[in-house]
Amino acid sequence: xxxxxxxxxxLQVYVAVVASGTVSEAARRLHLTQPTVSMQLKxxxxxxxxxxxxxxxxxxxxxxxxxxxxxxxxxxxxRFDDFDDYLSALRGGERGRFSxxxxxxxQYVLPRLLGPHSRAFPEVEVTVHIGNRRxxxxxxxxxxxxxxxxxxxxxxxxxxxxxxxxxxxxAVAPRGHPLATREQVDMSxxxxxxxLLREPGSATRMLFESWLQEQGLTLGPTLQMASNExxxxxxxxGMGLAVLSEHVLPPEHPDIVIxxxxxxxxxSHWQFIVRSDRRLSHAALGFLRFAAGHLDECVEPRxxxxxxxxxxxxxxxxxxxxxxxxTEP
Amino acid sequence: xxxxxxxxxxLQVYVAVVASGTVSEAARRLHLTQPTVSMQLKxxxxxxxxxxxxxxxxxxxxxxxxxxxxxxxxxxxxRFDDFDDYLSALRGGERGRFSxxxxxxxQYVLPRLLGPHSRAFPEVEVTVHIGNRRxxxxxxxxxxxxxxxxxxxxxxxxxxxxxxxxxxxxAVAPRGHPLATREQVDMSxxxxxxxLLREPGSATRMLFESWLQEQGLTLGPTLQMASNExxxxxxxxGMGLAVLSEHVLPPEHPDIVIxxxxxxxxxSHWQFIVRSDRRLSHAALGFLRFAAGHLDECVEPRxxxxxxxxxxxxxxxxxxxxxxxxTEP
DNA sequence: ATGTTATATAGATATTTATCTATATGGGGG
DNA sequence: CCCCCATATAGATAAATATCTATATAACAT
Numbered sequence: 001x002x003x004x005x006x007x008x009x010x011l012q013v014y015v016a017v018v019a020s021g022t023v024s025e026a027a028r029r030l031h032l033t034q035p036t037v038s039m040q041l042k043x044x045x046x047x048x049x050x051x052x053x054x055x056x057x058x059x060x061x062x063x064x065x066x067x068x069x070x071x072x073x074x075x076x077x078x079r080f081d082d083f084d085d086y087l088s089a090l091r092g093g094e095r096g097r098f099s100x101x102x103x104x105x106x107q108y109v110l111p112r113l114l115g116p117h118s119r120a121f122p123e124v125e126v127t128v129h130i131g132n133r134r135x136x137x138x139x140x141x142x143x144x145x146x147x148x149x150x151x152x153x154x155x156x157x158x159x160x161x162x163x164x165x166x167x168x169x170x171a172v173a174p175r176g177h178p179l180a181t182r183e184q185v186d187m188s189x190x191x192x193x194x195x196l197l198r199e200p201g202s203a204t205r206m207l208f209e210s211w212l213q214e215q216g217l218t219l220g221p222t223l224q225m226a227s228n229e230x231x232x233x234x235x236x237x238g239m240g241l242a243v244l245s246e247h248v249l250p251p252e253h254p255d256i257v258i259x260x261x262x263x264x265x266x267x268s269h270w271q272f273i274v275r276s277d278r279r280l281s282h283a284a285l286g287f288l289r290f291a292a293g294h295l296d297e298c299v300e301p302r303x304x305x306x307x308x309x310x311x312x313x314x315x316x317x318x319x320x321x322x323x324x325x326x327t328e329p
Numbered sequence: 330x331x332x333x334x335x336x337x338x339x340l341q342v343y344v345a346v347v348a349s350g351t352v353s354e355a356a357r358r359l360h361l362t363q364p365t366v367s368m369q370l371k372x373x374x375x376x377x378x379x380x381x382x383x384x385x386x387x388x389x390x391x392x393x394x395x396x397x398x399x400x401x402x403x404x405x406x407x408r409f410d411d412f413d414d415y416l417s418a419l420r421g422g423e424r425g426r427f428s429x430x431x432x433x434x435x436q437y438v439l440p441r442l443l444g445p446h447s448r449a450f451p452e453v454e455v456t457v458h459i460g461n462r463r464x465x466x467x468x469x470x471x472x473x474x475x476x477x478x479x480x481x482x483x484x485x486x487x488x489x490x491x492x493x494x495x496x497x498x499x500a501v502a503p504r505g506h507p508l509a510t511r512e513q514v515d516m517s518x519x520x521x522x523x524x525l526l527r528e529p530g531s532a533t534r535m536l537f538e539s540w541l542q543e544q545g546l547t548l549g550p551t552l553q554m555a556s557n558e559x560x561x562x563x564x565x566x567g568m569g570l571a572v573l574s575e576h577v578l579p580p581e582h583p584d585i586v587i588x589x590x591x592x593x594x595x596x597s598h599w600q601f602i603v604r605s606d607r608r609l610s611h612a613a614l615g616f617l618r619f620a621a622g623h624l625d626e627c628v629e630p631r632x633x634x635x636x637x638x639x640x641x642x643x644x645x646x647x648x649x650x651x652x653x654x655x656t657e658p
Numbered sequence: 659a660t661g662t663t664a665t666a667t668a669g670a671t672a673t674t675t676a677t678c679t680a681t682a683t684g685g686g687g688g
Numbered sequence: 689c690c691c692c693c694a695t696a697t698a699g700a701t702a703a704a705t706a707t708c709t710a711t712a713t714a715a716c717a718t
Contacts, residue, residue, distance in 0.1 A: 001413050003406075005674080006337045024694060036677055038696060043675085050416060051608060058686075058694075064425050064610075065416060072412045076405045077332075083401045084330050087379060087394060096393050279380060281393075334704080353664060365707055367666055372705085387664075387716070 001048050008080065011073040013040045014052070018070045021059040093286015095123035098146040100284070101139045102130050103203050105228060106149045106270055108247040109165060112298040117290045124283045134201030140273070146284035148273040151203050161271045162288075162311025164295055166303045168246045168265030169207060170258045174238045180257040187217060187261050194221045194240035196231045204228070208243045211266050232256065247303075269305055280315060288312060330377050337409065340402040342369045343381070347399045350388040422615015424452035427475040429613070430468045431459050432532050434557060435478045435599055437576040438494060441627040446619045453612045463530030469602070475613035477602040480532050490600045491617075491640025493624055495632045497575045497594030498536060499587045503567045509586040516541075516590050520549045523569035525560045528553055537572045540595050561585065576632075598634055609644060617641060 016026040017037065027037040045052050052066035062070055089095045102110055107130050118126060129139060133150065140148050140159075153161045171190060173180050179189065197219075198205045212219065223240060225231045228248045235242050236255040246265065249256060272288060274280055292308035345355040346366065356366040374381050381395035391399055418424045431439055436459050443455060458468060462479065469477050469488075482490045500519060508514050526548075527534045541548065552569060554560045557577045564571050565584040575594065578585060601617060603609055621637035 001409075001416055003337045003341075003409055003413075006409075007675090008332045008335045009676090012332075022694070023696095032676090033678065034695070035679085035697080039676080042696085048416070050419070055685095055695085060695095065419055068412060068415050072408050076408055079401050079405055079408075080330075080332055080335075083397060084332075086397050087330055087377070090379070090394055336705090338706090351664070352666090361706090362708065363665070364667080364709085368706080371666085384665085384715090 001050075003047075005043070005047050008077065010040055010044050010047075011077060013037060014044055015070065015073050015077065017041060017053070017060065018062055018066070021061075023060070089123070090282050093124070093282045093284075093289065094121055096281060096283035096286075097125040097127075098281045098284035098287060099127035099129065099144070100147040100149065100287075101136050101145040102128060102149045103133050103136050103151065104130060105151075105167070105204055105245045105247060108228075108245070109270070109299060109303075110149065113287075113291050113295065116294060116298055117287055120290065121283075121286065124286065126283075126287070132199065132201045133203035133206065140275070143275055143278050146274075146281050147287070149270055150273055151207065151268040151270055153271060153273050158275055158277045160274045160276050160311055160314050163269040163271045163305050163307040164291060165270045165299060166305050167268045167270050169204060169211075169243050169268065170246050170265045171241060171243050171261045172232075172235050172249070172256050173241050173259050174236055175255050175257050177241075177257065179259055183260065185259050185261045187212075187215065187263065190241055190259070190261065191217060191220045194223055195219060196234050196240045196242040197222050197224050198228070198231065199224055199226060204243070204245060207266055207268055211263075215263065272308065272311065274311070274315065285312075285315065288315075330379075332376075334372070334376050337406065339369055339373050339376075340406060342366060343373055344399065344402050344406065346370060346382070346389065347391055347395070350390075352389070418452070420611050422453070422611045422613075422618065423450055425610060425612035425615075426454040426456075427610045427613035427616060428456035428458065428473070429476040429478065429616075430465050430474040431457060431478045432462050432465050432480065433459060433527075434480075434496070434533055434574045434576060437557075437574070438599070438628060438632075439478065442620050442624065443616075445623060445627055446616055449619065450612075450615065453615065455612075455616070461528065461530045462532035462535065469604070472604055472607050475603075475610050476616070478599055479602055480536065480597040480599055482600060482602050487604055487606045489603045489605050489640055489643050492598040492600045492634050492636040493620060494599045494628060495634050496597045496599050498533060498540075498572050498597065499575050499594045500570060500572050500590045501561075501564050501578070501585050502570050502588050503565055504584050504586050506570075506586065508588055512589065514588050514590045516544065516546060516592065519570055519588070519590065520546060523550045523552055524548060525563050525569045525571040526551045526553050527557070527560065528555060533557070533572070533574060536595055536597055540592075544592065601637065601640065603640070603644065614641075614644065617644075 013026070013030060013032075016030055017023055020026045020029060023037050023041065024034045027034045030037065041053070048065065048069060050065040051063050052069060053060040054063055055061075086095075100110075100114075110128070114126060114128070118124065127145075129136075129145060131139075136148060136150065137154055139145055140154055151167050153159060171185075171187075179185050197208075209219075221240075223234075225234060228244060231242050231244060232248055234240065235244075236253075241259075243264075243266070246258075249258075272291070274284075274288075288308060289312060292306065292312055295306045295308070296304060342355065342359060342361075345359055346352055349355045349358060352366050352370065353363045356363045359366065370382070377394065377398060379394040380392050381398060382389040383392055384390075415424075429439075429443075439457070443457070447453065447455060456474075458465075458474060460468075465477060465479065466483055468474055469483055480496050482488060500514075500516075502509050508518065526537075538548075550569075552563075554563060557573060560571050560573060561577055563569065564573075565582075570588075572593075572595070575587075578587075601620070603613075603617075617637060618641060621635065621641055624635045624637070625633060
């Protein structure tokens with residue numbers, strides 16, 4: 001048997017003929033003319049090299065070889081129907097895989113989205129990478145992930161962005177601090193105190209420093225700590241003051257006070273960033289759709305700032321490269 | 330996914346690419362050039378409508394959709410390999426089905442061939458039809474069977490024949506009959522006695538009668554019986570004499586004597602008859618091959634007359650109609 | 659940087675396919 | 689014996705496929 005010239009179409013035609021028992025009827029069902037079907041049948045017979053059908057009292061019945069071919073054809077066509085279903089599931093974002101990279105601070109909020117999403121789409125595998133802004137930028141350059149979360153997006157030359165959450169930076173002091181009971185504080189009053197800061201490369205620190213620069217202020221004594229958690233606990237323990245994302249504070253925080261500093265909070269927004277030069281996986285797209293639709297159910301309303309629909313619309317227009325896609329190592 | 334333009338060849342190429350991890354290597358294995366394979370891959374990707382491969386550190390890895398397609402392709406190609414094996418078995422006569430039609434008398438001998446054959450090819454299903462010559466001729470006209478056994482073939486316009494066994498007709502009398510001890514008997518001496526005859530339409534009767542005619546003799550009193558068995562037993566019981574195929578007599582027959590009639594035995598041969606206008610099933614062909622090769626192990630040497638190889642040779646030349654074959658109801 | 663290697667694209671072509679309309683053929687029923 | 693239905697064949701054509709060589713592009717290793 002010569003498999004080289006075997007098409008799935010040919011098998012479909014053959015199956016239709018066996019199922020209907022006549023060439024003409026099959027032709028009608030397939031919206032073809034009778035000679036067309038006859039020809040296909042002939043070709044198929046030649047490819048197989050055996051008689052496939054025999055006619056008895058006006059109907060066509062498969063020979064031995066024909067029956068086996070019918071069985072094989074059904075199985076094979078069925079297998080590809082399944083594959084089609086699989087593709088639909090992939091396309092619908094119901095299954096598949098994506099990876100998302102978060103700046104540290106965002107890890108306090110993103111699980112509120114990721115959790116419900118993975119309950120809704122249990123077949124989707126998600127990988128989450130966490131690090132500071134600098135590290136995430138590197139991942140972004142290397143195109144290592146499908147989605148990124150930044151407060152301030154990188155270049156945007158090769159990226160699309162969509163805000164989804166307010167990320168206010170507030171000044172915090174330990175309960176009992178002299179400034180903690182004041183109606184109004186000026187940032188200059190804080191700068192004499194020791195400030196606990198994240199490492200350079202952190203988005204929070206970057207935002208804070210550029211804000212200070214705008215205000216024409218300079219930092220006094222500082223102490224560098226590697227994580228938001230450590231800073232929060234440090235502040236509570238009286239090691240100094242800090243400027244932190246409000247999301248870092250737990251709902252109840254009896255030993256920490258937010259200072260009413262003039263000009264604060266520093267407003268920023270988290271946004272999902274998608275590289276525009278890399279095809280977005282269906283699963284990641286599905287997550288964005290999910291986020292756009294369910295964000296309000298997942299986070300506190302005061303932080304809401306959902307501009308994801310716009311991002312989705314812009315992504316829809318994007319052209320697609322169907323055969324291959326590239327990923328850097 | 331558009332299944333219309335999907336070929337098995339395309340899947341083979343795809344599988345080779347995934348298996349080897351590079352287009353060029355796959356091209357070498359398939360004895361194609363690299364651009365050819367690239368093109369095929371592109372077409373396949375278009376047919377599927379999803380990226381199938383992504384390149385990482387110089388090797389190609391399937392995407393999610395690509396992996397599933399790979400699995401589907403392997404299964405589907407495997408299924409058709411199995412189908413190919415099935416075809417080979419069919420062609421080799423190792424499996425399948427055939428039917429054979431015997432004139433009554435031949436039923437004493439054919440099981441000696443059919444038995445060993447079905448032990449050697451347990452997957453082959455055989456249907457045996459038995460009847461008198463007239464009935465077998467009808468089956469032959471209607472093309473109801475793959476093989477026929479006659480002593481004298483019909484027209485031969487649409488048939489090929491091959492002798493395989495002597496079928497001598499002898500005159501028999503009960504032990505103790507006056508003629509039973511004679512050295513030499515003349516047929517005319519028998520015709521006064523009552524002769525037991527098969528029904529008109531029987532080959533044995535036809536042969537006997539035409540032999541009588543040649544000799545210019547006429548039958549005396551007769552008695553018609555529906556089977557060779559009945560006649561044999563009738564002769565033993567003294568109901569009369571008969572002319573029978575020697576095969577009808579059991580190896581030991583103490584109550585029956587073969588008379589040494591001048592001009593007897595009437596020599597005839599059984600032959601396998603194959604319609605030349607109908608494609609012979611592989612299974613039937615396999616049986617003929619088996620018979621040609623093993624006849625001498627299956628029957629008594631004195632009856633041997635194996636001309637089947639000649640028949641097989643003539644069948645090999647026959648043209649084939651690959652797509653369809655016809656059978657009358 | 660630079661040469662090497664792997665892929666992709668372009669351009670070309672013979673072959674095959676899918677499909678039609680029109681016509682011949684062949685079998686079964688009256 | 690003739691007619692009707694189903695099937696097969698012929699002839700035609702637009703599209704697609706398979707395949708090549710030559711060349712451009714991208715990625716990788718020095």
